[in-house]
Amino acid sequence: MRVGILTAGGDCPGLNATIRGVVKAIYQKMDNVEIVGIVDGFKGLIEGEYHEMKPSDFWGILTRGGTILGTARTPYKQMKVVENDVDKVARMKQNYKKMKLDCLLTLGGNGTHKTANLLAQEGLNVIGLPKTIDNDLWGTDVTFGFHTAVDIGTEVVDRVHTTASSHKRVMVIEVMGNKAGWLTLYTGLAGGADVILIPEIPYDIRAVIRAVEKRAAAGRGFSIVCVAEGAMNTAEAKMKKKERAQYRAEQGISTATNRIAREIGETSFETRTVVPGHFARGGAPSAYDRVLASQFGAYAANLVSQGIFGVTVAMRNNAVVHNPLSEVAGKTKLVPPDHQIVLTARQLGIAFGDEL
Numbered sequence: 246m247r248v249g250i251l252t253a254g255g256d257c258p259g260l261n262a263t264i265r266g267v268v269k270a271i272y273q274k275m276d277n278v279e280i281v282g283i284v285d286g287f288k289g290l291i292e293g294e295y296h297e298m299k300p301s302d303f304w305g306i307l308t309r310g311g312t313i314l315g316t317a318r319t320p321y322k323q324m325k326v327v328e329n330d331v332d333k334v335a336r337m338k339q340n341y342k343k344m345k346l347d348c349l350l351t352l353g354g355n356g357t358h359k360t361a362n363l364l365a366q367e368g369l370n371v372i373g374l375p376k377t378i379d380n381d382l383w384g385t386d387v388t389f390g391f392h393t394a395v396d397i398g399t400e401v402v403d404r405v406h407t408t409a410s411s412h413k414r415v416m417v418i419e420v421m422g423n424k425a426g427w428l429t430l431y432t433g434l435a436g437g438a439d440v441i442l443i444p445e446i447p448y449d450i451r452a453v454i455r456a457v458e459k460r461a462a463a464g465r466g467f468s469i470v471c472v473a474e475g476a477m478n479t480a481e482a483k484m485k486k487k488e489r490a491q492y493r494a495e496q497g498i499s500t501a502t503n504r505i506a507r508e509i510g511e512t513s514f515e516t517r518t519v520v521p522g523h524f525a526r527g528g529a530p531s532a533y534d535r536v537l538a539s540q541f542g543a544y545a546a547n548l549v550s551q552g553i554f555g556v557t558v559a560m561r562n563n564a565v566v567h568n569p570l571s572e573v574a575g576k577t578k579l580v581p582p583d584h585q586i587v588l589t590a591r592q593l594g595i596a597f598g599d600e601l
């Protein structure tokens with residue numbers, strides 16, 4: 246049996262741990278199995294770039310950040326577009342055959358799952374594994390990479406906290422996550438933020454400033470504001486994505502974070518912006534993610550040995566399960582504004598910028 250593996254989209258902690266989990270369990274369970282590592286995600290499948298892997302290629306990778314296979318962003322939208330006479334879908338099917346694969350494991354987030362579903366519909370034996378620091382994949386309570394990113398973000402907030410408190414400043418920290426605010430929500434709550442702004446709950450800057458002022462009036466001269474990359478104010482929330490981008494370009498607004506920091510800074514508060522950015526995606530996975538990666542990997546190995554394809558691995562109510570790719574593809578798991586963690590944060594007095 247020949248099993249192809251690829252990692253696609255943005256890298257994140259836990260990719261290698263998951264690859265190791267799958268492969269170790271496959272080697273334990275099945276005889277005469279060969280692992281084919283496809284280079285740089287779907288790009289490698291389109292271009293026919295791959296390595297036949299040996300067991301020793303997977304040694305010592307549990308703690309290694311990034312992905313040993315390499316990755317690339319190959320947007321789903323372009324998959325069906327023929328470029329330079331290359332029909333990408335046809336190429337992927339041809340290369341799958343050329344590599345003599347019996348199945349293909351795709352480790353990735355939302356975009357990856359859309360392409361994985363497309364390939365499954367084209368008749369390939371595909372199994373998805375849920376990766377993303379954004380935790381926004383439909384059908385799973387958690388994705389690998391998310392909790393490591395929360396840990397990293399929390400450490401950032403902890404460290405920034407001491408400067409905020411010493412200087413009595415408002416520190417505005419941008420957390421990754423363009424569509425979904427999970428990472429900002431968890432990081433903010435874990436780091437003891439005073440304001441959390443996420444795309445799912447549009448903010449009014451007056452409410453943000455009021456929250457900061459309220460703290461100052463109570464003798465807390467500093468505040469921590471955690472802002473998701475994709476945060477938007479109530480006016481922008483009414484616009485379509487393109488309209489919003491155009492509006493920001495016209496207004497000279499680079500990011501929501503910068504605008505929020507400027508607007509708070511225009512009051513009496515000294516303000517600084519911190520953008521940890523890709524820090525959240527780098528380095529070793531946390532213990533939680535190593536365990537999750539191992540669980541997901543072992544489960545995927547079972548799917549391979551049972552010949553169950555066209556599905557993606559998921560965690561639901563503390564049990565590893567699988568969902569049909571067709572049910573997951575194209576759906577984003579956003580933070581419900583009445584999610585229990587949002588309510589908990591509100592109970593603790595954390596502002597979401599929506600209460601005037």
Ligand code: F6P
Binds near residue numbers: 377378379423
């Ligand atoms: O999807 C993961 C993510 O880290 C998002 O949170 C972020 O918006 C995006 O990827 C950044 O992508 P890139 O690394 O391609 O700039």
